[in-house]
Amino acid sequence: MTTDSSWSDRIAGALLGLAAGDALGAGYEFTNPRADAEIGMVGGGGFGWQPGEWTDDTQMAICIAEVTATGAVDVEAIGARFLDWYATGPKDVGVQTSRVLAAANGDPGRLTDVAARHFAANPQGAAGNGSLMRTAPITLANLGDDVAIVESALSVSALTHGDPLAGEACVLWCIAIDRAVREQRLDGVDEGLAHLPSTRRLFWSDRLREARKHAPGSFTPNGFVVTALQAAVAAIEQTPVPHDEPWRHLPLALESAVRIGHDTDTVAAIAGSLLGARWGGSAVPFAWRRVLHGWPGYRAGDLVRLAVLTAAKGRTDSSGWPTAGDLTEHYGRTAGHRPLAVPLPDDPGVVIGNVVGRPEDGIDAVVSLCRVGRQYVPSGVEHHEVHFIDTPGANANLRHVVLDTAAGILSLREEGKRVYLHCAAGQSRTPAVAAAYLHLRFGISGDEALRRVGTVVQHSQHNHELVTLVRTLPATP
Ligand SMILES: [Mg+2]
Structure with missing residues (x-):
């Protein structure tokens, strides 16, 4: 496994980038900013977010990370966290996720079945982007182990999303995040294709080709998991990496993701999880990290703690960091x-x-x-x-x-x-x-x-x- 010294920065970056994209896009949800619009960490939007406040995308990723930070990808425990979170009455919940969580009657063991039955009854409407937006911790829990990444990505996606399209998107993105953390590459999504059923590879390779060919702004509406993934790929790959300051690719590509419009927080959260994994948490500007916050009363430092513990399978370093109260x-x-x-x-x-x-x-x-x-x-x-x-x-x-x-x-x-x-x-x-x-x-x-x-x-x-x-x-x- 590649382990250079900026390793933990990139691990932290997967969650910090996700939260930064989410909070950046929160103020623009269901709008279509102009191509030249200035994008800022301003909050607002339909749900009245505070500047820097993250939404359900990061909230659900935290539900996953709080379980994986203990050292295990316990799918039922993650489902239980989703249900606990849902019971708090979050103001922003995806339609698909909300239907399944509500129908499970508080039993995490029923979620996967409920989601599958929901898909069977609504084959056209069950492939929202709500499992893709939260999937980054799955990679951190399984770095360097493609088989485990694929298995975990599929089973955690299936807790709320019965349509195989949602799980396939999670597999592609989790493999991309793995390559970004370990090999500092942004194009690992292509390697995810090999982990899909052979009958599904052509569909997704065509979608990736479209994302590289057409302008980012054409991938809207993007509540659908396929267009959401395409929008994120387009924003990332069509934003040039500044030669003198490569880290700036993270804020520039996130702004591009938000300018696509529609489900701006989710597209930018998806893009941010990969950008942060590539460029590191240090590429998320201090001014953004300073204001990032949200349910359950966390700030940027808490996301770093969850990311680092997840990647270390729940173990601290020899000093007790990052869980120790006093070093x-x-x-x-x-x-x-x-x-x-x-x-x-x-x-x-x-x-x-x-x-x-x-x-x-x-x-x-x-x-x-x-x-x-x-x-x-x-x-x-x-x-x-x-x-x-x-x-x-x-x-x-x-x-x-x-x-x-x-x-x-x-x-x-x-x-x-x-x-x-x-x-x-x-x-x-x-x-x-x-x-x-x-x-x-x-x-x-x-x-x-x-x-x-x-x-x-x-x-x-x-x-x-x-x-x-x-x-x-x-x-x-
Ligand atoms: Mg959201």
């Missing part, structure tokens, strides 16, 4: 860090330090550049966890991660919030991002910014890639 002792004991927290020169509203130095009071937002416990930040304080590995060559989107995080800190400061920026030791990632922030805020060169940060913390120079990146940021007028 402070782990850092203090194993790494021997002494508390460090100092105000930044030129802006004392940003305090920089290390994981054991977090101030008790006077901080409105914490930006963590290393792994921390779930209770590291007191409730009521904003917390942002940034995927950032302090090893040269380890971050697929390093320049973007540094500048995007710095821009995030700038926006927090513009809202008057006092920020604590830290990593594990506070000697490499933290000074680099702090310098990038001073560069953005005051227009000074990265070299000058690093010198100023160096007056309050010692900047270790061991990560030459990071130091060079910051040093070469030019002064701006």
Whole structure:
């Protein structure tokens, strides 16, 4: 199995991308934005979503991921989670899903039969996109095992969707997500064809050819699982990958997916699960990750936790991450860090330090550049966890991660919030991002910014890639 260092970023990206597409599209559902319309994380739409709030697409993916995060793809337990979720009275539920969940009378063991009978009685109307939109966790639970991916994708789809078309679409997309995470490719959907019954391959290869040939906007309406998958493929494959900043393909293709119109949240959620698996959670802009939230009271960090645990079959790393409440002792004991927290020169509203130095009071937002416990930040304080590995060559989107995080800190400061920026030791990632922030805020060169940060913390120079990146940021007028 391929396991490079940005591996966990791509695992997290499958769920963060799904949620970002879902929340981006939520405000445009059942509309047809113009081809040149500006698309933003604005919320609204027919259900009155808050900006950054995800809908049933992510909610149902969370139902699956909460089971797979325990280390098993227990289909009946997933069905039970769907029923629990349905009992909360979600404001957005697909027609097909709603009919089956309502008819099961609270018994998860009946779902597959109910869905099959529903399809038998309504052969023309049972192939909605509602199982495809939520399927990403299935891949994370079975990375590198095509046979298990196919079996799980089909059985979880069949809980609500009896039409084989829905299951086939899930198989294709799950294989695509697997190839994106493990091989950093966006075209794995073609390899999914080999896992379909031989009589179904020509149908789907023709549909994929159409998706590559016709403009994305032609795949509407897209409540049907086939046009929804085609719309996602068209938005992804017909959006050019920017040569200088490949990560931007994720937001650009998601905006393209939303511009297709109609079932915008679902098409963008489907597209986002593959885009995030390819480009990583770090390609989801800080400004989007900051506002992402939704049922059952989760934020972006919770999606990362579910994704990472699912891929690790329920196991934490040796420190207890991502489930442990507090890793402070782990850092203090194993790494021997002494508390460090100092105000930044030129802006004392940003305090920089290390994981054991977090101030008790006077901080409105914490930006963590290393792994921390779930209770590291007191409730009521904003917390942002940034995927950032302090090893040269380890971050697929390093320049973007540094500048995007710095821009995030700038926006927090513009809202008057006092920020604590830290990593594990506070000697490499933290000074680099702090310098990038001073560069953005005051227009000074990265070299000058690093010198100023160096007056309050010692900047270790061991990560030459990071130091060079910051040093070469030019002064701006
Ligand atoms: Mg939705």
